[in-house]
Amino acid sequence: MASARRYVEETLLNAELVKLLPKFLAPIIGGALSRCLNSHKIFFNSLIPATEQRILEKDMKSNGYQIPQRADCIQWIIETAPKQSPWSAERVIYELMAIWFGSTIVYVIHDLCLHPEYIEPIRRELEASYEDFERTGQGLPLLDSFIKESTRLTPVEFMSVRRQALQPFVLSDGTTVAVNEWACAPSGAINTCAEYYPYPETFSGFRFVDSTMLPNTQEYPTPTATQTNPSKLTDVDPSFLMWGTGRMACPGRYYASAFMKVVIAQLLMSYDFKLVNPGATRWISWRVAKIPKPWTKVALTARNGGP
């Protein structure tokens, strides 16, 4: 687990250093760094035996043997991999490592602690519709909006849509991009631009929900700001570039956002949580990254006598 945690930080560190280096030095220093920072290897090698065992069990099952019931992430990846050409243990772990890396959930947990008035309405939504969501992957508009608002104000990266010009390119304002030059979109700045978001600096957890769904009752925090058009976390739009844009927009976004909802929903249904030190800074900003500080502690208390 220590290597799994370190692997994300080490990969970000290595990537940022490589981006700063001159082109001819990048592969040399990048290669040397990834040999020294070896958490990814420990993470990978530790999971291979268990994954090989699962693949063996799958084959045994198809030959009629009784095998133990498994329900975890590795099993899920094996079962949803293409049926025609099943993945090797290595391929399954690469997938798992990519998913582990993609997690932006920690800021959502912080935001629930900082804006506890949203917890009860979201819990009511979960009580009413979580089973349907598990079955269909659809629904939970309040939780969807809360996560979107959290990622809008606390994106892990402030830059998106990185594109290298293959031919000379002129942007609509006259800026030219020469061949091999890079252009990117300042997604973090766009997220707090008043042109796109009323009260852009204000956290308004249900701003993306269709306002007709929020009847005028005391049961919901009065939205400080709402968007003219409702939208979903997975929507790709020039004003919300978390997933990039156009043909290259993240194809994993449906999975990633469903996964975030599962984790937050399970936590909300099973635990009360609070930030141990709500006033403390929660991230380290470096270049375009906003990395959660590992020492920001959240205290969890089981609800209803749970584990």
Ligand code: HEM
């Ligand atoms: C919170 C988690 C995630 C975020 C914020 C995210 C964000 C992004 C962004 C910004 C891009 C670049 C899009 C562009 O340049 O226009 C991208 C590309 C991509 N993402 Fe994700 N992603 C996440 C999770 C995932 C997951 C879980 C998967 C796979 C299971 C995935 C698979 C991909 C792939 C394959 C591409 C390349 C698409 C292409 O080049 O055509 N992503 N992602």
